Amino acid sequence: MANFLNYSKYYDLLYKDKNYKEETNYITQTLKELNPSVKDILELGSGSGSHAYFLSQNGFSITGIERSQSMVQESLQKEIPNFEPIQADITDFELNQQFDAVISIFHVISYLTNNDSLIDCLQLVHKHLKPKGIFLFDFWYTPAVYSLKPETRIRRLEDESISVVRIAESTIHTQTNVVDVNFEVHIQDKQTLQTQVLKELHPMRHFSIPELELLARLTGFEIVKSEEFLTKSKPSDTTWGVCLILRKK
Ligand SMILES: C[S@@+](CC[C@H](N)C(=O)[O-])C[C@H]1O[C@@H](n2cnc3c(N)ncnc32)[C@H](O)[C@@H]1O
Structure with missing residues:
Protein backbone atom coordinates (compact mmCIF):
# COMPACT_ATOMS: atom_id res chain seq x y z
CA MET A 1 0.00 0.00 0.00
CA ALA A 2 1.58 3.23 -1.09
CA ASN A 3 1.41 6.00 1.45
CA PHE A 4 3.83 8.62 2.76
CA LEU A 5 4.54 9.69 -0.84
CA ASN A 6 3.70 13.36 -1.44
CA TYR A 7 2.47 13.54 2.14
CA SER A 8 6.06 13.24 3.37
CA LYS A 9 6.86 16.80 2.18
CA TYR A 10 4.43 18.12 4.80
CA TYR A 11 5.16 15.51 7.48
CA ASP A 12 7.58 17.59 9.57
CA LEU A 13 5.27 20.60 9.42
CA LEU A 14 2.25 18.51 10.50
CA TYR A 15 4.20 17.13 13.45
CA LYS A 16 6.21 20.22 14.35
CA ASP A 17 4.67 20.26 17.85
CA LYS A 18 5.44 16.59 18.53
CA ASN A 19 8.04 16.33 21.26
CA TYR A 20 10.60 14.08 19.56
CA LYS A 21 13.29 15.04 22.08
CA GLU A 22 11.22 13.92 25.06
CA GLU A 23 10.18 10.73 23.23
CA THR A 24 13.81 9.98 22.42
CA ASN A 25 14.79 10.50 26.05
CA TYR A 26 12.10 7.99 27.09
CA ILE A 27 13.48 5.49 24.53
CA THR A 28 17.07 6.14 25.65
CA GLN A 29 16.26 5.71 29.33
CA THR A 30 14.23 2.53 28.74
CA LEU A 31 16.95 0.93 26.61
CA LYS A 32 19.76 1.90 29.01
CA GLU A 33 17.92 0.49 32.02
CA LEU A 34 17.88 -2.88 30.24
CA ASN A 35 21.37 -2.68 28.73
CA PRO A 36 23.66 0.15 29.92
CA SER A 37 26.08 -0.44 27.00
CA VAL A 38 23.45 -0.22 24.23
CA LYS A 39 25.00 1.59 21.24
CA ASP A 40 23.84 0.32 17.82
CA ILE A 41 20.15 0.79 17.07
CA LEU A 42 18.06 -0.38 14.13
CA GLU A 43 15.02 1.85 13.65
CA LEU A 44 12.08 0.44 11.68
CA GLY A 45 10.01 3.09 9.87
CA SER A 46 12.57 5.81 10.55
CA GLY A 47 10.46 8.33 8.61
CA SER A 48 11.94 11.80 8.32
CA GLY A 49 14.64 11.00 10.89
CA SER A 50 13.35 13.02 13.84
CA HIS A 51 14.00 10.31 16.45
CA ALA A 52 17.32 9.46 14.78
CA TYR A 53 18.33 13.13 15.10
CA PHE A 54 18.00 13.05 18.90
CA LEU A 55 19.21 9.44 19.24
CA SER A 56 22.39 10.52 17.47
CA GLN A 57 22.74 13.40 19.96
CA ASN A 58 22.30 10.85 22.77
CA GLY A 59 25.35 8.97 21.49
CA PHE A 60 23.78 6.14 19.45
CA SER A 61 24.54 4.89 15.94
CA ILE A 62 21.30 4.38 14.04
CA THR A 63 20.43 2.42 10.92
CA GLY A 64 16.96 3.21 9.59
CA ILE A 65 14.66 1.05 7.48
CA GLU A 66 12.08 3.18 5.69
CA ARG A 67 9.83 2.21 2.77
CA SER A 68 9.02 5.68 1.47
CA GLN A 69 11.78 7.10 -0.69
CA SER A 70 10.61 10.65 -0.05
CA MET A 71 10.73 10.12 3.73
CA VAL A 72 14.29 8.77 3.31
CA GLN A 73 15.15 11.94 1.37
CA GLU A 74 13.66 14.14 4.11
CA SER A 75 15.79 12.33 6.71
CA LEU A 76 18.96 12.68 4.60
CA GLN A 77 18.43 16.43 4.41
CA LYS A 78 18.86 16.62 8.19
CA GLU A 79 22.51 15.43 7.79
CA ILE A 80 22.33 13.41 11.02
CA PRO A 81 25.71 12.09 12.23
CA ASN A 82 25.94 8.30 12.70
CA PHE A 83 22.62 7.71 10.92
CA GLU A 84 22.15 5.65 7.76
CA PRO A 85 18.63 5.34 6.36
CA ILE A 86 18.01 2.43 3.99
CA GLN A 87 15.00 2.34 1.69
CA ALA A 88 13.37 -1.05 2.34
CA ASP A 89 10.27 -2.69 3.73
CA ILE A 90 10.35 -3.71 7.40
CA THR A 91 8.90 -7.09 6.38
CA ASP A 92 11.62 -7.76 3.81
CA PHE A 93 15.19 -6.59 4.45
CA GLU A 94 18.58 -8.15 4.95
CA LEU A 95 21.45 -6.38 6.71
CA ASN A 96 24.75 -7.95 7.49
CA GLN A 97 24.68 -6.75 11.07
CA GLN A 98 23.15 -7.49 14.44
CA PHE A 99 22.10 -4.61 16.69
CA ASP A 100 21.89 -4.02 20.44
CA ALA A 101 18.31 -2.83 20.07
CA VAL A 102 15.57 -2.46 17.47
CA ILE A 103 12.98 0.29 17.86
CA SER A 104 9.89 1.25 15.89
CA ILE A 105 8.11 4.39 16.99
CA PHE A 106 4.89 6.25 16.22
CA HIS A 107 2.66 3.31 15.36
CA VAL A 108 4.79 1.94 12.51
CA ILE A 109 3.94 -1.65 13.55
CA SER A 110 0.24 -0.78 13.24
CA TYR A 111 0.92 -0.35 9.51
CA LEU A 112 1.39 -4.15 9.38
CA THR A 113 -2.25 -5.04 8.91
CA ASN A 114 -2.06 -8.80 8.38
CA ASN A 115 -0.56 -11.65 10.40
CA ASP A 116 1.97 -12.71 7.74
CA SER A 117 3.58 -9.27 7.57
CA LEU A 118 3.71 -9.04 11.35
CA ILE A 119 5.36 -12.47 11.67
CA ASP A 120 7.84 -11.63 8.87
CA CYS A 121 8.77 -8.42 10.68
CA LEU A 122 9.18 -10.08 14.10
CA GLN A 123 11.36 -12.81 12.58
CA LEU A 124 13.55 -10.20 10.88
CA VAL A 125 13.86 -8.22 14.10
CA HIS A 126 14.92 -11.43 15.88
CA LYS A 127 17.51 -12.16 13.19
CA HIS A 128 18.99 -8.64 13.36
CA LEU A 129 19.27 -8.51 17.17
CA LYS A 130 22.27 -9.59 19.20
CA PRO A 131 21.55 -12.23 21.87
CA LYS A 132 19.36 -10.66 24.63
CA GLY A 133 18.80 -7.65 22.35
CA ILE A 134 15.75 -5.45 22.98
CA PHE A 135 12.84 -4.70 20.65
CA LEU A 136 10.84 -1.61 21.70
CA PHE A 137 7.81 -0.49 19.70
CA ASP A 138 4.49 1.29 20.13
CA PHE A 139 1.17 0.45 18.54
CA TRP A 140 -2.54 1.28 18.49
CA TYR A 141 -4.19 -0.40 21.45
CA THR A 142 -7.48 -2.27 20.81
CA PRO A 143 -9.34 -1.30 24.03
CA HIS A 206 -4.77 -2.21 16.48
CA PHE A 207 -3.56 -4.91 18.82
CA SER A 208 -4.35 -6.33 22.24
CA ILE A 209 -1.45 -7.09 24.56
CA PRO A 210 -2.09 -10.88 24.81
CA GLU A 211 -2.26 -11.05 20.98
CA LEU A 212 1.17 -9.44 20.58
CA GLU A 213 2.66 -11.37 23.53
CA LEU A 214 1.58 -14.65 21.92
CA LEU A 215 3.15 -13.72 18.58
CA ALA A 216 6.29 -12.49 20.32
CA ARG A 217 6.70 -15.74 22.25
CA LEU A 218 6.22 -17.80 19.09
CA THR A 219 8.92 -15.81 17.27
CA GLY A 220 11.58 -16.17 19.97
CA PHE A 221 11.10 -13.25 22.34
CA GLU A 222 10.39 -12.91 26.03
CA ILE A 223 8.16 -10.12 27.31
CA VAL A 224 9.90 -7.44 29.36
CA LYS A 225 6.90 -5.11 29.87
CA SER A 226 4.09 -3.14 28.30
CA GLU A 227 3.24 0.42 29.32
CA GLU A 228 1.80 3.63 27.97
CA PHE A 229 4.29 5.17 25.56
CA LEU A 230 6.11 8.06 27.25
CA THR A 231 4.18 8.21 30.58
CA LYS A 232 5.00 4.55 31.54
CA SER A 233 1.48 4.26 33.01
CA LYS A 234 -0.37 0.97 33.02
CA PRO A 235 -2.34 0.71 29.73
CA SER A 236 -6.03 1.52 30.17
CA ASP A 237 -9.10 1.69 27.94
CA THR A 238 -8.10 5.22 26.98
CA THR A 239 -4.41 4.56 26.21
CA TRP A 240 -4.14 4.99 22.44
CA GLY A 241 -0.43 4.24 22.11
CA VAL A 242 1.02 1.34 24.06
CA CYS A 243 4.70 0.44 24.08
CA LEU A 244 5.76 -3.21 24.18
CA ILE A 245 9.31 -4.11 25.16
CA LEU A 246 10.62 -7.54 24.17
CA ARG A 247 13.94 -9.29 24.69
CA LYS A 248 15.44 -11.81 22.26
CA LYS A 249 15.60 -15.21 23.98
C1 LIG B 1 3.68 7.62 11.32
S1 LIG B 1 5.17 7.50 10.41
C2 LIG B 1 6.40 7.44 11.70
C3 LIG B 1 7.76 7.89 11.23
C4 LIG B 1 8.77 8.09 12.35
N1 LIG B 1 9.01 6.86 13.07
C5 LIG B 1 8.31 9.19 13.29
O1 LIG B 1 8.11 8.90 14.47
O2 LIG B 1 8.16 10.33 12.84
C6 LIG B 1 5.17 5.83 9.84
C7 LIG B 1 6.38 5.52 8.97
O3 LIG B 1 6.47 4.12 8.78
C8 LIG B 1 6.80 3.86 7.44
N2 LIG B 1 6.35 2.51 7.10
C9 LIG B 1 5.07 2.04 7.19
N3 LIG B 1 5.03 0.75 6.80
C10 LIG B 1 6.30 0.42 6.47
C11 LIG B 1 6.89 -0.78 5.98
N4 LIG B 1 6.17 -1.88 5.77
N5 LIG B 1 8.23 -0.79 5.75
C12 LIG B 1 8.97 0.34 5.96
N6 LIG B 1 8.46 1.50 6.41
C13 LIG B 1 7.13 1.54 6.66
C14 LIG B 1 6.09 4.96 6.66
O4 LIG B 1 6.62 5.13 5.35
C15 LIG B 1 6.30 6.15 7.59
O5 LIG B 1 7.51 6.82 7.31
Missing part, protein backbone atom coordinates in the same frame (compact mmCIF):
# COMPACT_ATOMS: atom_id res chain seq x y z
CA ALA A 144 -8.68 2.41 23.37
CA VAL A 145 -9.75 2.22 19.72
CA TYR A 146 -13.10 0.72 20.76
CA SER A 147 -13.68 2.96 23.75
CA LEU A 148 -12.50 6.26 22.24
CA LYS A 149 -13.43 5.56 18.60
CA PRO A 150 -11.31 7.48 16.08
CA GLU A 151 -13.13 10.72 15.27
CA THR A 152 -12.76 13.02 12.31
CA ARG A 153 -9.77 15.23 13.14
CA ILE A 154 -8.68 18.49 11.56
CA ARG A 155 -5.17 19.90 11.88
CA ARG A 156 -4.17 23.35 10.67
CA LEU A 157 -0.54 24.36 10.40
CA GLU A 158 1.53 26.85 8.52
CA ASP A 159 5.06 28.00 7.89
CA GLU A 160 6.32 31.13 6.13
CA SER A 161 5.36 29.90 2.64
CA ILE A 162 2.40 27.48 2.94
CA SER A 163 -0.64 26.78 5.07
CA VAL A 164 -1.79 23.17 5.47
CA VAL A 165 -5.13 21.75 6.58
CA ARG A 166 -5.25 17.99 7.15
CA ILE A 167 -8.57 16.19 7.55
CA ALA A 168 -8.44 12.61 8.88
CA GLU A 169 -11.58 10.49 8.57
CA SER A 170 -11.66 6.93 9.87
CA THR A 171 -13.64 3.78 9.15
CA ILE A 172 -13.46 0.96 11.70
CA HIS A 173 -13.42 -2.62 10.35
CA THR A 174 -14.37 -4.74 13.35
CA GLN A 175 -13.67 -8.10 11.67
CA THR A 176 -10.03 -7.38 10.78
CA ASN A 177 -8.94 -5.07 13.64
CA VAL A 178 -8.08 -2.47 10.99
CA VAL A 179 -9.06 1.20 10.89
CA ASP A 180 -8.85 2.90 7.50
CA VAL A 181 -7.65 6.46 8.05
CA ASN A 182 -8.33 8.65 5.02
CA PHE A 183 -6.13 11.72 5.01
CA GLU A 184 -7.02 14.71 2.86
CA VAL A 185 -4.38 17.41 2.92
CA HIS A 186 -5.09 20.89 1.52
CA ILE A 187 -1.93 22.91 0.88
CA GLN A 188 -2.14 26.58 0.02
CA ASP A 189 0.78 28.60 -1.30
CA LYS A 190 0.62 31.87 0.65
CA GLN A 191 1.94 33.97 -2.23
CA THR A 192 -0.01 32.62 -5.20
CA LEU A 193 -2.98 31.37 -3.11
CA GLN A 194 -2.97 28.25 -5.28
CA THR A 195 -4.28 25.16 -3.48
CA GLN A 196 -3.26 21.55 -3.95
CA VAL A 197 -5.16 18.61 -2.44
CA LEU A 198 -3.49 15.29 -1.56
CA LYS A 199 -5.32 12.15 -0.53
CA GLU A 200 -3.81 9.11 1.16
CA LEU A 201 -5.26 6.01 2.76
CA HIS A 202 -3.49 4.71 5.89
CA PRO A 203 -4.89 1.34 7.04
CA MET A 204 -3.93 0.90 10.72
CA ARG A 205 -4.20 -2.29 12.75
